[in-house]
Amino acid sequence: MGRVLRALALAGAITLASIVGLIEEAQSTAGHTPTIQIGLWNSHRVNVHNLPRWSGYSPTMSRIACRHAYDMGRTVSGRLYHTDISHQVGSWRWLGQVVGYTSDPRGTQSLFKAYHNSAPHRAVWEVRRTVYVGDCAVWSTKFHRWYHVANFRDP
Numbered sequence: 001m002g003r004v005l006r007a008l009a010l011a012g013a014i015t016l017a018s019i020v021g022l023i024e025e026a027q028s029t030a031g032h033t034p035t036i037q038i039g040l041w042n043s044h045r046v047n048v049h050n051l052p053r054w055s056g057y058s059p060t061m062s063r064i065a066c067r068h069a070y071d072m073g074r075t076v077s078g079r080l081y082h083t084d085i086s087h088q089v090g091s092w093r094w095l096g097q098v099v100g101y102t103s104d105p106r107g108t109q110s111l112f113k114a115y116h117n118s119a120p121h122r123a124v125w126e127v128r129r130t131v132y133v134g135d136c137a138v139w140s141t142k143f144h145r146w147y148h149v150a151n152f153r154d155p
Helices: 002-028 036-047 059-074 108-116 119-125
Strands: 094-102 132-140 145-154
Touching (some): 036 145, 059 132, 059 145, 094 108, 094 119, 108 145
Antiparallel strands (some): 094 145, 132 145
């Protein structure tokens, strides 16, 4: 009888740990905000630089961005890195990507200012021929900050 109780207790502990892991994983993707950044960039492109609006929000490029943002928020170091998306996106002539993070509760709004103040980042989203864009911001409970990725494409 003791073995059965120990086995049940172990099974219950494993189940509880799995549930806690799922809850933590769900929390780390809470706050996914795919279009706030795009709206800020589009307004800036049109009003400040007299560039055309992006013609399309790409769900595919947003899914790629979400996966990347989520992965950065779960690494051991929490460091930022770029990823090659060329094999995940079909029919393109130009691809660009910006990545960033912030602990600011305003999330992507504070990142917009940081990207705007960085000439290399600003150069990516000010490319005239960019047509499709997808982005994602994910809150990391591990590092207590937003991870943001934006992917840009010219078909």
